Amino acid sequence: MDAITINGLSKQYNKKYAIENVSLQVAEGEIFGFIGPNGAGKSTTIKVLLNFIKPDAGHAAIFGRDCQQAAKEIKTFTGYVSSDVRFYSKMTTAELLAFTADFHQVKQPKKEIQNLMELFQIDPNKSIAELSLGNKKKVGLASALIAQPRMLILDEPTNGLDPLIQKRLFEELLRRNKQGMTIFLSSHDLHEIQTYAHRTAFIREGQIITVKELSEEENFGKVVTLTNEGSLSLAGLENVQVLAQESHSLRFFYQGDMNQLAHFLTNPAIKEFTIEHPTLEQQFMLLYEGGSQK
Numbered sequence: 001m002d003a004i005t006i007n008g009l010s011k012q013y014n015k016k017y018a019i020e021n022v023s024l025q026v027a028e029g030e031i032f033g034f035i036g037p038n039g040a041g042k043s044t045t046i047k048v049l050l051n052f053i054k055p056d057a058g059h060a061a062i063f064g065r066d067c068q069q070a071a072k073e074i075k076t077f078t079g080y081v082s083s084d085v086r087f088y089s090k091m092t093t094a095e096l097l098a099f100t101a102d103f104h105q106v107k108q109p110k111k112e113i114q115n116l117m118e119l120f121q122i123d124p125n126k127s128i129a130e131l132s133l134g135n136k137k138k139v140g141l142a143s144a145l146i147a148q149p150r151m152l153i154l155d156e157p158t159n160g161l162d163p164l165i166q167k168r169l170f171e172e173l174l175r176r177n178k179q180g181m182t183i184f185l186s187s188h189d190l191h192e193i194q195t196y197a198h199r200t201a202f203i204r205e206g207q208i209i210t211v212k213e214l215s216e217e218e219n220f221g222k223v224v225t226l227t228n229e230g231s232l233s234l235a236g237l238e239n240v241q242v243l244a245q246e247s248h249s250l251r252f253f254y255q256g257d258m259n260q261l262a263h264f265l266t267n268p269a270i271k272e273f274t275i276e277h278p279t280l281e282q283q284f285m286l287l288y289e290g291g292s293q294k
């Protein structure tokens with residue numbers, strides 16, 4: 001059974017699609033990245049999963065339970081941390097975590113709370129209301145983790161966290177993932193996704209462009225950088241996207257036949273060349289901006 005199944009999901013605001021015919025499958029035990037520029041539809045998709053909003057069409061399920069019909073049950077095994085954690089409780093951080101642990105009948109709650117407080121450097125005596133955004137976020141993450149959910153949905157989890165805490169968060173997420181937790185990770189941070197996710201979906205203007213296995217970079221094409229003397233024509237190559245061109249250098253993205261590329265590279269005008277896997281950042285730029293590069 002899939003951990004998340006999304007089929008033909010659409011949602012409009014003011015007659016404009018926020019998401020359109022989105023379909024995705026996330027396997028149990030995956031860390032699944034969800035990348036897209038601002039306004040692409042990431043939060044809308046997550047809000048449907050959590051039944052905060054109703055889709056106009058399609059359906060979504062977590063571990064086979066329909067996100068609308070079984071929303072209550074889904075909350076018992078799904079943790080969620082929003083990009084912008086906004087709770088204004090009068091409780092202290094320690095009280096909130098104890099309450100959450102009690103609600104989810106966590107074994108050894110004191111030990112678990114202490115571990116998470118140390119991990120995220122949370123002051124147990126501060127009231128939630130007086131915390132900064134970053135500290136609220138840490139409490140939100142600790143609170144989601146203490147419940148030991150089978151599914152964890154994170155919307156830009158590192159937003160507002162300092163680098164040490166970001167590192168600790170991902171170490172903890174990897175540890176939990178090894179124990180079986182499925183993680184759905186929406187992020188703008190390509191490096192984060194490339195480092196930690198097993199697969200990622202790219203979403204743009206409400207539509208899924210591609211879902212990629214991050215370990216299989218070769219499926220996505222190559223970035224060729226070369227220096228040349230004299231004129232050079234790309235006419236013999238198909239599936240080429242020029243990334244940068246100057247009089248004696250050229251960089252292009254190539255998705256065509258490798259024999260054709262090998263033949264092209266025997267051109268005597270070419271003095272040096274390198275062939276690389278595109279980084280996720282390059283892929284992102286290619287997908288979103290039609291090839292414009294840093």
Ligand SMILES: Nc1ncnc2c1ncn2[C@@H]1O[C@H](COP(=O)(O)OP(=O)(O)OP(=O)(O)O)[C@@H](O)[C@H]1O
Pocket residue numbers: 013014017018019036037038039040041042043044045
């Ligand atoms: N409540 C709303 N009312 C009207 N339009 C909305 C509403 N929520 C989202 N939208 C629109 O739907 C589209 C998708 O928004 P969404 O928040 O899902 O994107 P996102 O990928 O999460 O963006 P970001 O990375 O900036 O958080 C955007 O065009 C947004 O303006």
